[in-house]
Amino acid sequence: MSGIKTLGQFIIEKQADFSYAKGELSRLLRDIGIAAKIVNREVNKAGLVDILGDAGTVNIQGEGQKKLDIFANTQFISALTSGGECCIVATEEEDEFVPIDSPVSKNAKYIVCIDPLDGSSNIDVNVAVGTIFSIYRRKSTDGMATIADVLQKGTEQVAAGYVIYGSSTMLVYTTGKGVNGFTLDPSIGEFCLSHPDLKMPEDGSIYSINEGNYVHFPKGVKKYIKYAQVHDAATNRPYTSRYIGSMVADIHRNLIKGGIYIYPTTASSPNGKLRLLYECNPMAFIVEQAGGFASDGFKRILEIEPVELHQRSSIFIGSKKMVRMAEQMMTEFALEAGAINM
Numbered sequence: 001m002s003g004i005k006t007l008g009q010f011i012i013e014k015q016a017d018f019s020y021a022k023g024e025l026s027r028l029l030r031d032i033g034i035a036a037k038i039v040n041r042e043v044n045k046a047g048l049v050d051i052l053g054d055a056g057t058v059n060i061q062g063e064g065q066k067k068l069d070i071f072a073n074t075q076f077i078s079a080l081t082s083g084g085e086c087c088i089v090a091t092e093e094e095d096e097f098v099p100i101d102s103p104v105s106k107n108a109k110y111i112v113c114i115d116p117l118d119g120s121s122n123i124d125v126n127v128a129v130g131t132i133f134s135i136y137r138r139k140s141t142d143g144m145a146t147i148a149d150v151l152q153k154g155t156e157q158v159a160a161g162y163v164i165y166g167s168s169t170m171l172v173y174t175t176g177k178g179v180n181g182f183t184l185d186p187s188i189g190e191f192c193l194s195h196p197d198l199k200m201p202e203d204g205s206i207y208s209i210n211e212g213n214y215v216h217f218p219k220g221v222k223k224y225i226k227y228a229q230v231h232d233a234a235t236n237r238p239y240t241s242r243y244i245g246s247m248v249a250d251i252h253r254n255l256i257k258g259g260i261y262i263y264p265t266t267a268s269s270p271n272g273k274l275r276l277l278y279e280c281n282p283m284a285f286i287v288e289q290a291g292g293f294a295s296d297g298f299k300r301i302l303e304i305e306p307v308e309l310h311q312r313s314s315i316f317i318g319s320k321k322m323v324r325m326a327e328q329m330m331t332e333f334a335l336e337a338g339a340i341n342m
């Protein structure tokens with residue numbers, strides 16, 4: 001067992017990077033790790049326990065909730081409540097933000113925005129799903145934290161991460177000093193450092209987009225797809241199309257191999273589909289920390305000012321050269337249409 005480094009050991013070790021650190025963020029990351037293990041246990045035996053299928057309820061976004069969405073939501077809120085470091089949870093599965101009012105969290109100063117179960121459409125078919133989280137420090141100093149403490153730009157994140165429940169279960173996170181990946185070793189029940197200092201290739205040859213929506217895509221996206229499909233060996237084209245339908249899994253693959261994930265505006269999602277606070281911002285922080293880039297086609301995701309809890313955004317995220325190319329094509333058509341001025 002020599003040589004392994006658990007998530008807990010790594011977090012404590014890295015705490016030294018922050019002179020003011022008192023261990024609160026470390027304990028918060030520990031709490032998220034604990035809930036992820038409980039969710040992983042259910043995901044791994046999903047067909048054997050009553051956790052597959054619809055919960056019969058609908059969230060504020062009009063999406064049918066899966067039993068596993070609800071289970072994961074409950075596990076993360078309960079771990080964050082008993083951990084004592086979190087004062088508000090903003091989650092995809094609750095209409096409003098959830099104030100954590102427990103005796104242990106009176107002085108809690110962290111806000112957690114979370115997508116408890118990402119890739120819900122893949123739950124029942126045994127395809128990789130995930131959890132995405134983003135952590136902020138509250139801005140207000142006294143009394144109960146408010147929505148203003150939640151609606152912070154992505155640049156204000158102090159940490160972000162995701163868990164992927166795939167052929168193995170991994171937790172990948174950043175505190176703004178690089179990105180590290182940990183694989184769950186079921187034999188000891190610990191996340192162990194397996195992917196230190198992850199770097200996203202600057203360029204790649206994989207594109208991830210739901211082409212079923214093609215006719216409704218902006219012209220810039222249509223042009224990018226055509227560009228990806230051209231035969232040109234010198235630029236690694238045609239690119240390979242890969243789309244799992246779980247944002248975490250598609251971006252995790254591209255983080256390791258290079259690639260771009262695009263979820264643009266469509267007819268059914270005129271503002272994009274993915275949610276800024278608990279999907280776009282955390283994935284953008286991680287990808288940028290690994291050397292990639294993320295934008296809404298025009299503006300850096302992390303600079304977008306949030307105004308609503310479940311606000312959506314279009315997203316172009318991945319290898320820097322690929323995202324810049326896609327942005328260029330979006331800008332070209334927007335200029336042509338007079339939608340933007342340079």
Ligand SMILES: O=P(O)(O)OC[C@H]1O[C@](O)(COP(=O)(O)O)[C@@H](O)[C@@H]1O
Binds near residue numbers: 117119121210246273
């Ligand atoms: O089925 P579509 O429209 O391609 O959307 C798939 C996308 O929606 C999501 O499932 C949205 O996330 P949730 O499952 O957490 O609601 C992403 O994970 C995925 O990339």
Ligand SMILES: [Mg+2]
Binds near residue numbers: 115118119247
């Ligand atoms: Mg999601």
Ligand SMILES: [Mg+2]
Binds near residue numbers: 092115117118119120
């Ligand atoms: Mg979800």
